[in-house]
């Protein structure tokens with residue numbers, strides 16, 4: 137199943153919409169003359185503008201009927217109420233354009249001279265220009281909302297492990313090593329800005345296991361969380377069956393073990409099973425703490441050990457069938 141945002145329409149700028157509409161009108165002028173030409177130009181420009189604006193509005197999903205977790209994820213990445221208000225205004229402008237066109241057609245029907253007709257059409261164009269130009273900020277907001285919504289990945293209800301933890305602890309490195317997913321890996325925090333989904337195949341045809349990398353979380357109050365962290369909390373609360381909490385016990389991520397531990401107890405829902413994974417075991421490391429698994433994400437064997445942990449937690453019956461190594 138695709139996300140509800142995959143086919144969001146591209147959002148043109150006001151200037152591009154006007155350019156397209158006026159070029160279309162100019163083509164209508166070539167095949168008509170006199171008052172007819174003014175009528176055709178007015179209608180072409182109006183239809184182009186109102187058509188584009190209507191397509192934009194109808195291309196956004198109804199935010200009141202989104203399935204979980206997409207409803208909350210949408211709320212996490214955009215101000216849904218604001219987007220709906222803007223879509224309402226865009227819809228209003230589309231109707232307004234058609235009213236101006238209808239009014240102009242009535243004037244043109246009564247025009248006594250070609251000059252009067254030309255003046256009337258020019259006045260209509262000037263009004264189109266000003267009405268649509270006033271939408272520029274709204275269109276920019278929709279363009280940004282589209283970018284944010286389209287980045288929400290497809291999340292299935294397959295058995296799911298969430299890779300979660302502070303920023304920079306190696307979550308993306310693990311996901312890349314284990315699946316075909318291709319998140320960026322870098323030395324700074326919040327390299328991953330959206331949920332990233334990878335899969336593991338299982339024996340049963342049509343079934344697979346889902347691994348969701350959640351953007352890094354900081355040790356702070358819920359109200360202060362950014363849109364990356366808000367997505368992580370939704371994945372933990374609504375998508376994950378099991379959490380692999382990734383620690384960087386070398387603290388080279390920039391967050392102390394104390395912070396990483398406190399964070400874990402603050403954000404992981406208490407009913408979820410958790411595996412405590414210490415990553416970066418190749419670096420110097422606080423060994424006074426007990427972890428369930430210690431790995432280096434850059435070591436193939438370690439990663440396949442972790443993969444086996446995932447399989448055994450998400451699909452224990454399949455793992456029992458595997459031959460012993």
Ligand SMILES: Nc1nc2c(ncn2[C@@H]2O[C@H](COP(=O)(O)OP(=O)(O)OP(=O)(O)O)[C@@H](O)[C@H]2O)c(=O)[nH]1
Pocket residue numbers: 302303304305306307308309310320321322323324325326327328329351352415416417418419431432433434
């Ligand atoms: N030495 C060492 N470095 C690692 C290991 N795993 C990851 N790194 C490095 O740690 C840094 C962060 O890795 P990422 O995989 O981007 O970490 P992340 O948790 O996805 O980071 P955010 O998406 O920003 O939250 C990168 O420079 C990685 O190369 C490891 O096992 N050992």
Ligand SMILES: [Mg+2]
Pocket residue numbers: 307308309319320321327328349
């Ligand atoms: Mg990452």
